[in-house]
Amino acid sequence: MGEGGKDVNIVALGGGTGLSTLLRGLKKRTSRITAVVTVADDGGGSGMLRQDLGILPPGDIRNCILALANTEPIMYKLLNYRFTEGMLKGQSFGNLFLAAMNGISGNFEEAVRRMSDVLAVVGRVLPVTLSNIQLKAVFEDGGVIIGESRIPEYSKAKKTRIVELGIQPDDVEPLPEVINALETADCIVLGPGSLYTSILPNLLIPGVSEAINKSTAKKVYVLNIMTQPGETDGYTASDHVKELMRIGKITKLDYIVANSMPIPLELLKFYQKDGAYPVYPDGVDVYGTVVSKELVKVVKGLIRHDEEVLADTILSLI
Known part of the structure; x- marks a missing residue:
């Protein structure tokens, strides 16, 4: 049972480090969690x-x-x-x-x-599906890359942005339990995580974004703390949300959770060497209510979301 007697039904979609960080915080607060994984x-x-x-x-x-x-x-x-x-x-x-x-x-x-x-x-x-899918990206320079791990590599090497994202084959079916979970959720959380290779691949499965849009659940997007080289180079908070809505066909977000804590200078320099910069919630309030929190936690010299603060923030919105 979550704090204050809340046992809310939360569905979190994603993959990679971001989703598991969120889940670690949520499991101490509610037992009704469904993780939908790319x-x-x-x-x-x-x-x-x-x-x-x-x-x-x-x-x-x-x-x-x-x-x-x-x-x-x-x-x-x-x-x-x-x-x-x-x-x-x-x-x-x-x-x-x-x-x-x-x-x-x-x-x-x-x-x-x-x-x-x-x-x-x-x-x-x-x-999210039992089908064997591959991710396909089309880039600004006309390049077409198939394979999740090769997409950021190509973007970095050619210094070009992703303009379209799809899956092959594109006629697969979602796991029925995923659709059911989305339809009955109190809250649907997208992110944190890699925009193009963790979050959007779930939304490209036919029926998933439709179920999210139809659901009466609160819809929450958790922005990454830093841009991701090879995926979101130079992206503002608004760029992240626009792409989530454009490619993922998400029509409405209730809340956008963002970090407001300044990044320690030494860490900032370390990340900037790789081309990663902070994502602050500038101008993103046109897409949903912005919730700014001090979310930074440093784990083994790397910037991560603080799972406790993030989980508390999400529960406070429901």
């Missing part, structure tokens, strides 16, 4: 398993399961362990666990559910 990832250990075994990429799903799990510290450590040598070099044990669970289950959704049961997960984690 399956477009094709890089790293996930990409290797996807190619070798023909399964959906497990990495983002694994991170979300661990974020919502009530496990012993040793189990958490074990599932996050990456092999350092041999044929399994770079592969995480959690990914292998999910791949093995997939082998003894009817489908990937069942595998995710069984792994969640084993790890006593609060709420549930759902792949």
Whole structure:
């Protein structure tokens, strides 16, 4: 049960680090959480398993399961362990666990559910679709790139922006539970996370943005703290929201959550070397009510959202 007796029904869509950060904060405040996770990832250990075994990429799903799990510290450590040598070099044990669970289950959704049961997960984690999809981006310079991991690489190398984003094949179906979760939610949270490779891939699945737009839930977009090289170079807060609405076909946002805390100078210099700059909520109030909070938390020298402040902020909006 959440603080103050709130057990609100929250659906969070995304992938990568951002979504798991949000989930870690939310699980202490409500047990009714549904994480809807992109399956477009094709890089790293996930990409290797996807190619070798023909399964959906497990990495983002694994991170979300661990974020919502009530496990012993040793189990958490074990599932996050990456092999350092041999044929399994770079592969995480959690990914292998999910791949093995997939082998003894009817489908990937069942595998995710069984792994969640084993790890006593609060709420549930759902792949947005069970179809094998690839992300496709069209750039300002006319370049067309297929594959989630190659998109930011091309953008960085050619210093060109994404103008269109799609999925292949484009006629896939969402997981029915995802649509049901969106229709019955009290709050739908988009972000934080990579705009083009974590958040928008969920919205490109036919039926997902329609379900969000029809839902009576409060719709919240959590802006990233910094721009992301290869994805959102030079983007303002407004640019982020415009792209979310244009490509993701989101018609209305109730709230836009943004960071108002200045970034420490040393960190700012470190990030600027890579071409990343702060995203402050300038001029974004035309798209929804802006909620500015001091959201910065420094983890191992990297800027992250403070999961506690973020979760409290989202609950305060419902």
